[in-house]
Amino acid sequence: MRFSITKIANFFSMDVQNTIQKLRDELNQHNYNYYVLDSPTISDYEFDITLTQLQDLENKHPEYFDESSPTQRVGGTITKNFKTVRHEYRMYSLDNSYSKEDLIDWEKRIQKVLGDVPLEYTCELKYDGASISITYEHGKLKRAVTRGDGFQGDDVTSNIKTIKSVPLQLKGNFPEKFDVRGEIILPFAGFERMNQELIEIGETPYSNPRNTASGSLKLKESAEVAKRPLDCLLYFLIGNNLPFNTQFDGLEKGRNWGFKVPKEAKLANNLEEVFQFIDYWDVHRHELPYETDGVVLKVNSFQYQDELGYTAKSPRWAIAYKFKSEQVSTKLNSISYQVGRTGAITPVANLEAVQLAGTVVKRASLHNADQIEKLDIRVGDTVFVEKGGEIIPKIIAVDLSKRPENTEKTKYITNCPECNTKLVRNEGEANHYCPNFYGCPPQIIGRIQHYISRKAMDIEGLGGETVALLFNNGLVHNYADLYELTVDQILPLERMAQKSAENLVNGVQKSKDIPFENVLYALGIRFVGETVAKKLAKHYKTIVSLSQATLMDLVLVDEIGERIAQSVLDFFSNEENVRIINQLKQHGVQFEIIEKVNPNATTILAAKIFVVSGVFEKFSRDELKKAIEENGGKVGSSISSKTDYVIAGDNMGPAKLEKAAKLNISIISETDFIKMINEA
Template structure:
C-alpha cells in the first residue's frame, strides 16, 4: 500500500472510531489504540505535507485565531418556528394544514426541541465545507474553525449516496455535566458562573481561539437536511439517512401516524425530559412528507408545516413583586427577582435570577410587571421576558442600586465586567461569611462539624470575624447558640483542631485568593514550598511559574500586599496551620527523571493514577496537569482521550506506555 493510500485508510478508520465514540457511544477499540493510530497518521502527514487535508482527524484540536467572523448569506433561509402551548393549539394547526392540503392522511415526525445555538453546516462532496450561525435567518457568522473542534460533527461523511452539496441544521449544545464542571471551576476561583448552558454554548462559537473552543465539552444534535436532489422523501427518512452518514441525529425522534400519537409523545417527554443529559424545552412537530411541506410553504417568519410545542411547566408567567440584591464572597452583586409564587418544573418558585444591571435594562424589567420565568440549567430560574401589555400604568423604570445592600459601601463596576462589586472586602458581612464558608469547605480545610449555616450563626453572634477566629473557639462559647448541643459544639472544636494537619496546598486554596482555584493552589504550593516564599514573590517570578498567568499573578500580589491578610496568616501560623510543604522522606527516591515533566492520562494496570504520579515525583520528575510545550512525556494508559493524543502529537511530545515508564525508572 502506498503512503497516500495508508494515510487515507487511517483517516477513514479514525473517522469511524470517532463516530463510534462520540455519536454512538459504542467504542470498539481502546482510547490508547485510537491514540496510537492518530499518532501514526500525524507522523505520516508531517513527513508528507503534500497530502495535507484540512478535514483530517488530526486537525480537531483547533488553534486557528479568528479576529473577525465573516458574515455569510444562507443559501437556504433559516426560519424560526411558531410556538404552541396547548394541545388545542396543535389541533388548530392541523386544521389549518388540512385546509391547504385537503383531506389527506398526514404523518408527523416528532422531535425534542433542544435549547442550544442554531447552526447550519454545509457539506460538499461529503466533506465539511462551512458552518454558519443562524444570525437573523438570512445571514450569519462563519464559525467553521470552531465547529470543527466538536467531536460529534463529522468532517468527512461515511456511507454513500449523499448529494454533492447540502446543508444540515441543528443545535450546538452544552450537556449539563460539562456545564456544571465549567461552573464549578469558575466558582473555585471566585468568578461568576455562567448563567445557562445555551448562552455558554452560543458564546463558545464566537471565541477567537478555536483551541479554547476545543477545551469545552460541546456537542451537536443535527435534525434537518436541506438541499437539491436529497435521496429521501420524508423528514423521518432524512434523520435515518443522516445517522448512516455519520451525523448525531437524536434517536428520540419518532414517527407519528396521527395527532393522537403526537400527544402521546408530548406526554411522555413532558415527564421524562429531565432524564436527558441536556436542555430541552419542548417538542417540534413536522409534517413528515417533503411533498406536503413544499405545498404548505412558509409564512413571512415560519414554515407552515412545523410547529414547536413548549412544555408548560418549564416556562410560566407571574408577577414581579420586588428586586433584592445579594452579595457574594468576592463582592459581586447579584440582583434577584422576588416573585408571586408559581409552580415551575414541579417546584414552587418564588425567586428568579436577574444576573446583572445590563440584563435588567435589556429586558426593561420593572416591579409590578408580569414576567415570563424559565428554568433551564441554572441553579435558580430566570426571567426571560416581560408581558408589556399587562404593565401597570404607574410603572417606573428600575434603577440599579449604587450602594451595597449589606454595608452601604459605594458599588464599583470594573471596565469590561458585567457585575457591580462591593469594595468593602473586609467589612461586608456576606463577603466575610462567604470566605469563611469557602475556607471550611471539603476541598479546602475540610472542617468536620461545621457547615455554612453554622458559620453564619457564629458570625452573627460575634464569635468570628474572619477564618482565623475559628481556631480560638471554645465549647462554652458555642453552646448558647441555637441548635447547638454539647456533642455538636465538641465536634466543631475538634474539627477545627484536626484541620491543622491539612496540607499546605489545601490551605492555600482555602485562603480564597481570587482566581486561585484548587489546581493553581497545588502548583503554587509545589513551586514555592511555603507561604513566606510565595508572599515575597514578584509579579515576574509568579508569571514564570507553569500555567500562572498575569491575572492570577496580580491577584496573588494584591492579596499579600493587604495588611489584614498578612495579620490573619500570622495568626493561622501561630495556631499551627500548615503553611509549608511537608516533604516525605523516600529511601527509594532517585534523580533519574530530574528535569522531566510528565502528564498522566488513562487507566493503568500496575499503578493507580496517584501512585504513578508519586513514582514520577519520587524519581525527580514533575507532573503536569495538561500537555504543553514543556511536557517531555505523556504516560498513556487505557481510555486515554483522543484530544490529549492530538495535543501531544501537535507539540511532538513523546507518548510512552506504563511498561515504558517502568523501564525509565528501573
C-alpha cells in the same frame, strides 16, 4: 446403624443452613423479578410469608448471619453521623449542551484528539435524582457513598441496602472488586403516593421527586428509608480489569449481574443517530415513570475514553444534552440585592410564587445591572421565567403587553444594602462591588462560610447558619478567630447544646491537619479555585514562598494567568490578610506541603513533561502517570511544544502521533520508559 449425637447435630445444622440459603436465593430472585425485571411471579402476601419464615430461622440461628440476606433490606439501623469516605475513583460532573450545534462542536474536539477514527456513542437518558457510588467485593455490596464533592461523600450503606433494585449479592461471573455508579430516583407514582399520605394527615407535601430522593439518602433511620419507594438505575461501572471494553457492553454486563439498567439506552453509530434518539425522547420522556431532563452521550470505546481523559471537572468523552427548559410567566413584586463573600452585588427578583419544572419558584437571579438594563425589567412587570439547565431560575424576558402604566425604570443601587458603602464597578467587569472588604457583615460571614466548607477546611459540626450566629454574637470576626472558640462561649447561643458545642470545637481543632492546598483554597483569594490552589501549593510548597512571589514569577507557573497572579499579589499586600495568616500559623494550621517520602523515588525525570497515550501491557495508564510524578516528571494532558516525551501504547490515536511527529517530540514505548527509570 448407630449415629453419634455430634453427627446428628451436624446433619441438623446442615439442613438448617441449606434451608436458610434456599430461602435467601428464592427471595433474591423474587426481588429481582419484581424490582428489576418488573415481572413478579408471586403475590406480595406470599413474598412476606417467605420473608417472615427466613427472619425466624435467622433469629434462631445467628451463626448463619449474612450481610447480603434479603432480611437486611428491612432497615432498622440508626445513623447519627454519616461518615465521610473518599471515593477510590473520583465522581466527575458532566459538561452540559443545549443544542445540536454544541454536540457537533463536541465531536470536533474529540476528533482533534483522536483523529479521523470511526466513533460510536452510547446514548442514555439523564435521570433526575441523586448520584451514588456502590462498591462490590466478591459479589457482595460492601459500601455505598453519595457523590458529595466528587472526591468524597457520605457513607449511606445502610440506607442504600433498603432499596430493592440494588442487589446485595450479584449473579453470574463478576470481578473481585469494582464500583458501580447509579442514580437514586423516586418514581412519579411513589412520589404522588407519599404526598397523598402527607396531605391526608395535614402535613406539607414534598416539593419534587429529585429533592425527596436525595433527602431520603440522609435519613438517620434506615427503616424510614425502607418505607420510601426509591429505585436505583445503573449508568456506569468502573474498576481494574473489567471484562468488557465499551460502555454499552458494561451496561449489558451490569444487567446480567442483577442491576437495574434502563432498557432505553441505545448504541449510536454517528451523530445523526444520536439526534434521532434525542428527538424521540424529547417528545416521549413524559411517558416515563420517572423524571429525566436530558440525554447523556458517552464515547463507547474505553480505549478512546482513556485517550480523551478529563478536564478539571468533567470527562472529555461524555456530555449531557439538556432538553429545552420549561417556561412560565409570573409577576415581579420587588428587586432586592445580595452581597457575596467577594463583595459582588447580585440583584434578585422576588416573584409571585409559580410552579416550574416540579418546584415552586419565588426568586430568580437578575445577574447584574447590564442584564436589568437589557431586559428593561421593572417592578410590577409580568416576566417569563425558566430554569437555566433545569436548576437555577432566571428571567429571560418581559411581557411588555402586560406592563402597567406609569411604571418607573429600575435604578440600580449605588450603595451597599448592608453597610451603605458606595459601590464600585471595575473596568471590564459586569458586577458592582462593595469595597468594604473587612467591615461588611455578609462578606465576612461569607468568607468564613467558604473557609469551613467541605472542599476547603471541611470543618465538621459547623454550618453556615452557625457561622452567622457566631459573627452576630461577636465571637468571630474572621476565620482565624474560630480556633479561639471555647465550649463555654458557644453554649449560650441559640440551639446549642453541650454535645454540639464540643463537636464544633473539636471539628475546628481537627482542621489543623487539612493539607496546604486545601488551606490555600480556603483563604478565599479571588480567582483561586480548587485547581489553581493545588497548582500554586505544589509549585511554591509554602505560604511564605508564595507570598514573596513577583507577578512574573506567578505568571510563569503553568496555567496561571495575569489576572490570577495580580489577585494573589493584592491578597498578600493587604496587612489584614497577613495578620490573619500569622494568626492561623500560631494556631497550627498547615501552611506548607508535607512531602510524602517514597524510598524508590528519583529525580531523573525532573523538568521533563510526558504525555501518556494508548493501551499498555505492563502498566495501567494511572500507574505510568504515578511513576512519572514519583521520579520528578510532570504529566501533561495534551501534546504541545512543551512536551518532552510521548509514551505510546497500542492503538494510540493517529492525531496524537501526527502532532508529536510534527513537533519533533520523542515517542517512546513503556519498555523505553522502564529503562529510563532504571538508569537512575
